[in-house]
Amino acid sequence: MRKVAVVGVGETKFSGAQEKTSVELFGEAAAEAIAESNLKPKDIQALFLGNVLGDFSEGQGSVQAFAAESIGCAGIPANRYEGACASASMAVRDAFMWVASGFYDIVLAGGVERAATMGTALATRTFSMFSDSRYEFPSGITFPAVFAMLAHLYSAKYGIPLEKLKEQMAVVSVQSYKYGMFNPKAHLRKEVTVEAVLNSFMVSTPLQLHDCCPFSDGAAALVLASEEVAKKLTSKPVYIIGVGQASGGPLVSQQEYLPRLRAREISSKQAYDMAGVTPQDIDVCELHDCFSIASLIAAESLGFFEFGKAGEAWMKGEADIGGKVAINPSGGLKSKGHPIGATGAGQVYEITKQLRGEVEPERQVEGAKIGMTDTLGGDGSTLVNMILERGW
Amino acid sequence: MEYKLTFKDYNEALKQNKLLGLKCNDCGTVTVPPKMVCRKCSSPNMEVIELKGTGKIQTFTTCNVAPEGRESEVPYVILLVELDEGPWVMGNLTGIDPAAASMELIGKKVKMTGNAVFPGDKYSAGDGARPLFSLVA
Numbered sequence: 001m002r003k004v005a006v007v008g009v010g011e012t013k014f015s016g017a018q019e020k021t022s023v024e025l026f027g028e029a030a031a032e033a034i035a036e037s038n039l040k041p042k043d044i045q046a047l048f049l050g051n052v053l054g055d056f057s058e059g060q061g062s063v064q065a066f067a068a069e070s071i072g073c074a075g076i077p078a079n080r081y082e083g084a085c086a087s088a089s090m091a092v093r094d095a096f097m098w099v100a101s102g103f104y105d106i107v108l109a110g111g112v113e114r115a116a117t118m119g120t121a122l123a124t125r126t127f128s129m130f131s132d133s134r135y136e137f138p139s140g141i142t143f144p145a146v147f148a149m150l151a152h153l154y155s156a157k158y159g160i161p162l163e164k165l166k167e168q169m170a171v172v173s174v175q176s177y178k179y180g181m182f183n184p185k186a187h188l189r190k191e192v193t194v195e196a197v198l199n200s201f202m203v204s205t206p207l208q209l210h211d212c213c214p215f216s217d218g219a220a221a222l223v224l225a226s227e228e229v230a231k232k233l234t235s236k237p238v239y240i241i242g243v244g245q246a247s248g249g250p251l252v253s254q255q256e257y258l259p260r261l262r263a264r265e266i267s268s269k270q271a272y273d274m275a276g277v278t279p280q281d282i283d284v285c286e287l288h289d290c291f292s293i294a295s296l297i298a299a300e301s302l303g304f305f306e307f308g309k310a311g312e313a314w315m316k317g318e319a320d321i322g323g324k325v326a327i328n329p330s331g332g333l334k335s336k337g338h339p340i341g342a343t344g345a346g347q348v349y350e351i352t353k354q355l356r357g358e359v360e361p362e363r364q365v366e367g368a369k370i371g372m373t374d375t376l377g378g379d380g381s382t383l384v385n386m387i388l389e390r391g392w
Numbered sequence: 393m394e395y396k397l398t399f400k401d402y403n404e405a406l407k408q409n410k411l412l413g414l415k416c417n418d419c420g421t422v423t424v425p426p427k428m429v430c431r432k433c434s435s436p437n438m439e440v441i442e443l444k445g446t447g448k449i450q451t452f453t454t455c456n457v458a459p460e461g462r463e464s465e466v467p468y469v470i471l472l473v474e475l476d477e478g479p480w481v482m483g484n485l486t487g488i489d490p491a492a493a494s495m496e497l498i499g500k501k502v503k504m505t506g507n508a509v510f511p512g513d514k515y516s517a518g519d520g521a522r523p524l525f526s527l528v529a
Binding site: 120121122124125128129132133134135136137138139140141142144145148149150152153155156162201202203204205206207250251252253255258 | 399403425427431450451452453454455456457458459460461462463465468470472474479480481482483484493495498499508509510513515516519520521522
């Protein structure tokens with residue numbers, strides 16, 4: 001297998017409902033990534049694109065083929081990936097494997113979504129399609145309700161009184177908002193206090209509005225190249241040194257393993273083993289904080305903190321810049337936003353910028369050498385992890 | 393290989409207040425919702441059984457924001473119930489004020505006392521029933 005580098009990245013601002021089409025959004029991110037790579041569209045050999053709900057948000061299927069043609073890559077193979085909120089990470093992982101295998105030298109990967117365009121009612125309906133439609137949707141399950149139930153289960157299983165857990169969860173949201181304020185690409189840029197989190201609208205008990213990420217529009221794109229090609233294109237290649245992906249069944253079928261998500265533990269072990277690193281080696285991690293409780297669950301399964309202890313870690317600043325591991329200095333899904341088909345590529349965008357030392361000083365993790373992404377699809381149905389390393 | 397218990401048959405039984413599952417003839421594990429193979433040992437050698445509908449609450453939420461088309465249903469309480477036969481199922485809790493649902497519910501015994509049917513929407517390929525549970529006094 002050959003070494004594979006990220007040689008260029010691009011990203012639109014993540015936002016609320018806006019009027020650019022999915023093709024236009026992805027095209028802007030892709031053009032930025034291709035230009036940053038010192039390449040032309042004709043150099044791209046294949047496109048791997050995450051897009052979950054284009055069929056519902058703008059009545060558009062096959063966005064991958066139309067995007068390829070629109071940006072000047074007509075004729076190349078273009079694949080669309082759907083793994084709920086992990087779609088773009090699936091696309092990036094597959095792009096990595098095709099370059100690592102030697103089949104391609106230069107590929108474009110990324111994702112696009114117009115989740116905000118759908119509005120809350122349709123977005124809530126379509127997001128619930130990633131729970132079991134036959135055996136769970138009849139009960140009225142929603143995406144917040146899944147994580148709300150995991151929050152109550154977490155409280156009971158680890159013996160943390162709900163009031164205390166809620167305070168820990170609020171601190172998670174506050175930290176994300178703190179960094180999102182300094183990220184010009186972030187959807188929600190405002191200071192939010194613990195009190196504001198705890199006084200916000202109750203979406204699904206115990207999750208309140210500020211425990212939940214927004215529905216966002218946006219796109220992100222990356223150019224991946226073989227080591228040999230990468231060295232000719234950039235003096236700052238960021239290598240993908242480990243990848244993992246795993247799947248899981250419907251929520252109820254995960255039963256006694258909950259609130260842990262087994263797919264994440266399989267996926268992250270693959271990534272750590274392949275990279276030859278441990279959780280202690282990770283300087284910065286963009287993890288899937290679709291809900292505040294999801295951050296705690298993720299950070300524990302990734303091996304950063306003991307089970308049941310992640311909330312305390314956040315309270316002590318151990319998940320902050322300067323702590324054990326800097327988590328979500330982009331603002332995370334909570335503040336940066338969650339255009340679901342693009343989110344994983346957005347995480348790789350952030351890690352690449354962090355390792356290059358190119359983000360705003362208020363949220364730069366100084367000297368970061370190894371970074372990680374964690375992307376969750378549905379309620380554990382798809383998990384993708386990637387580990388990246390500074391290549392100079 | 394055919395499914396021993398399809399969604400259609402499970403759903404029709406649930407509408408008659410019968411909760412069906414699959415018992416593995418090799419390891420004895422009960423699987424519900426139905427799958428092609430046993431959730432424990434992956435054997436397809438299973439038979440359809442009727443479950444008692446009793447169990448205990450593992451977790452819950454009171455949902456205040458509904459999916460499109462189901463706005464009139466909120467607020468409602470969703471449960472994950474560990475059935476006495478072992479598997480977990482999702483359903484709704486009846487007989488309490490949704491606003492009063494609290495952590496005290498976790499571990500409480502419940503019994504299936506009926507069902508409710510989501511009539512379906514343009515995406516759902518038909519209707520789907522779910523069990524309704526009540527607290528056991």
